[in-house]
């Protein structure tokens with residue numbers, strides 16, 4: 001089936017009477033829970049959230065929770081019953097196993113295609129097609145290709161590096177008066193705030209027209225990639241302190257990458273990722289982001305928001 005022939009059948013309803021049901025896969029995660037919060041506020045859709053444990057203790061009555069495991073296709077068929085749109089930020093490489101990112105995503109994609117969903121919104125990574133040596137980037141590229149091969153309507157949202165993480169090392173460093181740089185001061189790459197990314201994923205899931213289907217959309221800041229030197233300058237504009245700059249040089253990553261592989265898949269993956277950053281290809285093109293989601297934030301706007309969220313003193 002061609003994208004054009006599918007397009008006529010994939011309109012996402014804006015009629016309150018026939019709300020589209022959106023399944024959020026990864027809804028308990030750092031980012032996933034923010035996608036859930038965003039979609040919960042959207043009266044145009046009804047939300048079902050998936051977790052391997054079912055509803056968390058903090059669950060509120062207005063969200064339907066379903067038990068589902070990426071490694072168990074039957075549980076996915078059950079979770080997808082009556083679902084119009086899937087949005088997935090689930091991953092296993094950070095905290096458990098990368099098998100969730102390869103075999104697990106394959107299971108989810110196949111189950112979504114079997115269920116005939118109208119749109120599959122998948123969180124991918126900027127330039128994942130250029131980084132086969134970075135395991136979790138490669139897993140995203142493999143998933144993107146599997147999604148495309150099914151013929152189902154999709155939106156691939158490709159995110160760059162999060163400025164904030166669940167444990168915000170950058171904010172902790174800034175509060176202690178330092179910025180720890182990876183590799184060098186001058187190589188630029190793209191960043192995003194997780195709140196903004198969650199908003200784009202929610203927008204993609206509820207986007208009212210077919211125009212967004214079959215799009216691969218980089219997201220980031222409208223004034224482009226930033227070097228770590230530029231990041232320190234931006235952060236310093238908002239803080240009262242002058243930051244000391246610590247750099248872990250590239251050769252350390254190069255020396256460590258092989259031995260680290262022997263005892264930590266995650267450390268190997270992250271070192272390979274930093275070495276990929278060094279190539280200068282980890283850069284988001286925000287043209288489609290602005291077309292579908294409105295003006296992208298500038299680096300200055302995002303850093304200010306991040307500083308406020310982290311209670312970093314502002315001038």
Ligand SMILES: NC(=O)c1ccc[n+]([C@@H]2O[C@H](COP(=O)([O-])OP(=O)(O)OC[C@H]3O[C@@H](n4cnc5c(N)ncnc54)[C@H](OP(=O)(O)O)[C@@H]3O)[C@@H](O)[C@H]2O)c1
Pocket residue numbers: 025026027028029030031032033050051052053068069070071089090091092094095096100104123124125159160161162165166
């Ligand atoms: N950090 C960055 O700089 C960066 C940059 C670009 C893109 N990303 C992407 O951003 C996303 C981060 O998401 P996050 O912060 O929400 O992750 P997270 O906090 O690590 O949460 C992981 C989520 O995945 C779910 N999950 C893991 N294994 C599963 C399985 N076998 N079956 C079902 N669900 C499973 C977990 O659900 P349960 O445990 O409840 O089952 C949980 O909701 C990832 O896709 C990552 O690749 C990150």
